[in-house]
Amino acid sequence: MNDPAPTLRARELSREYEGFVALDSFSLEAGAGELIALVGPNGAGKTTFLNLAAGLLEPTRGEVETGGFPAGSIEARRAVSYLPDTPVFYEDLSVAEHLDYVAGLHGVDQPGPLIDSLLGRLGLGDRGESLPAELSHGMRQKASIALAFVRPFGVLLADEPFDGLDPPSRAVLFELLAEHRAAGAAVVVSTHRPDVIAAASRCVGVRDGRLAYDGAPTEDAVAEFFEGSEPVS
């Protein structure tokens, strides 16, 4: 299922917006099968990092690559699946048409069974023909998750994907993440949720755009991070 190039590597990554430093010399490596919980206060730079890694933003300094290919290159785009915090849809395509389209763009042959399976598992089995405007907030989030998983990837970047999900769907998302990790994918999830942090293999804390914690996702460590620790040297 998962293609090669499962590693993400960011080196001294910085991004400024007209003098405001959103990310400052941030370095991170994610290996195959890892689930990294990216934590930090609002505005810490988590989304900026995910956007940079997805190739949606250009770094001011530093570099980020997937499997040795720079973010945004064709090879990196093939390997990286990005799940945004706000679902994005074509207003005139049904959920199933979206999935079929995205699968096609990533060269998935005969995506029908995968689409049916994803829709079924996420509780959207009877919503395949619905247009985005006909979906509730939670359903839009589930459709967005399905779009991230309907294509092959080596790295998944997910921005607060558990927000707005009901408990059964959260469980399905955990299952999907576990399956893809087992197949060798690296996953970076931005989150504030303790259950996600607990399920992660590693926790990376960001504060004021800088790497402030990189270690085990233990409750104490995370609590200490949120109370305010100095950036790691």
Next chain:
Amino acid sequence: MGNGRGSLEGPEAAALKELRRARRQRFVEQIDVMELLYRVYVGAIFGAIGLGVVAGLVNEAPATPDAVEWLRAEGPALLGLAVAVLVLAGLRSGARGGPLAIEAAEVQYVLLAPVDRGAALRPAAWRQLRVAALAGGVLGAVVGNFVFRRLPGSPVEWIGGLALFGALVPVTVLAAALVASGRRMRPAVATSVGLLLVAWTGVDVALGSTTAPGTMLGEVATLPLQHGTEVALAAAGVALVLALLAIGLLGVGGILLEAARRRASLVAELRFSAAVQDVRAVVLLRRQLSSERPRSRPWLRLPSGRTAHPVWRRGWQSFLRWPRARIARALLIAAVAGALTAGAWSGATLAFFVPGLLLFVLALDFVEPLAQEADHPTRRQLLPVAAGSLAARHLAAPSVAIAAMIIVAALGAVAVGGSTETALGVGALACLPLALVLAGCAAFSATTDPYAYLFTPEIGYAVAWGPPLIASFIVGMPLLGAREAEREGLSAISAFAGGAFTIGIVGLAVLYVLSHRLSRRDAVAA
């Protein structure tokens, strides 16, 4: 980064084509083709009749040989200067991610997929170019319909030549924008390149030469008057546009996704606001699209103290934070309005009605402080000031500033050969009363609630189009009267004085309506 060539063959291409086919089909299913054809048919018939009637009514006298020679020699460079300014705007837009307006979903799913971004984006670019070229061509043909009546040359030559020029200008601007966005030109570089082109064309204007690409394009507009070398230069201008277009289309895949995403949401909002004729939202969104923000440090810090009324002071504080681009745009619009008035004075009568529209657009920026009061009615209602009085006070500073712009317009008229005495005399007489009307009309538009007339669209259209039409006529009619007086051997300035009084009365009426509207709105809210 991110500009690599990917495959657009195999399943990826098939998926892209299938989606486009399905969406096109869905779009066609939603429209009534016969109804659309009928509308086009009726529009074309009425348009043709209207043009014929207006052309007959205007009954322009043929231009004098001196005027024809001036147009032949100076016209291309002056038109080229206008094209160069538009190209500057195009380059700046391209440096901010324009001109393509891609859906957010297209960025998320297509541009992040392993497909050739250039191949994925070119159809959208072609679509935009086709529409712009068609609209420009039709406009050029309409202008040609009036021009051939005054100048030597056949109707076919003028209508055809100006249609070609009209189509080439937007294509040039869009192509420049495509090059800037595809090559990821920095805004400072894009501005420098654009200014260089403007300066180059300015040298042509000063020397009467044809060396700049814009001037070469200007030769196309005056083709029926040109011969020999000028015709070859016009052909070179067309070739340059096509080359620029090819470069722009080839590099379209280099677009910055960050800019594309930002534009996606803004353009969607802009389209909706334009559809519901929400002038205020259109102004705000256009500023966001061009990243036009107030300066953090004002050009001049007003001295503290309580000598001036706070609303008057607040108005000037707003103008003193205008970014350079907005100041340049205001000055340019005013100068172009003046130049058009001079052109109308020398015979192109219909052009009398364009400066009012331009000055109305300019005034929309000046009434920003009042518009912000309307944006936040709760804040306004908490002030211990009557809404009508507040509106009136808010128009004082904009009126003075717009009056200064009208003087700039008068100088613009002088710059293109208008009589200094008449232009400055009329400008001095007109500036304050006209500024009051323009500020009032702009304030009326900026404070209109677009959703108030959802169930009475006819009234909605009248409310939306009334202010610009009033501005057009209130500027155009007195000037037309003054010109006619001058043609009869009377003093144009004396003739305009009577008109200035009428303009002042209209200004007070607009102010009354505006004050009444805001007072009534507050009363309903209370």
